[in-house]
Amino acid sequence: MCLLQTDFTSVIADSKLLSNKQRQEAYIEILRKAYIGIGIAAEGRIDADNIHRATLYSMKKAVNNLIVKPDCIIVDGPYTPKFDFEIPAFPIVSGDNRSCSIACASIIAKVTRDWIMDHYDKVFPSYGFSKNKGYGTPFHLSSIKNLGLSSIHRKTFIIKSLAASYVVPVKLVP
Secondary structure, three states, X not given: OEEOOOOXXXXXXXXXXXXXXXXXXXXXXXXXXXXXXXXXXXXXXXXXXXXXXXXXXXXXXXXXXXXXXXXXXXXXXXXXXXXXXOOOXXXXXOHHHHOHHHHHHHHHXXXXXXXHHHHHXXXXXXXXXXXXXXXXXXXXXXXHHHHOEOOOOOHHHHHHHHHHHOOOOOOEOO
């Protein structure tokens, strides 16, 4: 994302610290004050590449989806990503607490992911995606144990999550 303005009336902070209402209000304001590029890695890529590489892939897609070329890329975390375009990149540890741009990107990502999970809740209603947003809550893990994995579940995450609590045969649900 490239911010055009930083004078927000909405609360801009780490998306995990905001209520759903605050995130929705901020999201609308961010859309008016920034260029947004979205990058998404599907569960198959995450399983094949690992979450870190898939995140870098998503970041690269997001930058490529911007309609402007940014002066630099700042990333939340300790690692400087290596991209194949000529834009300098810098890591900022605890970036969503220290950078308005990173906090805005966090809000855009969280709201976008929540909307995707709300859609998947309609496709796979038995997993409670509109409530758990895909996180490994007890209800979500119980649903997987009873129903098997849906086509959108990350197999590598689920195997680790379930192995930590109990062994369960995993069946795939189309």
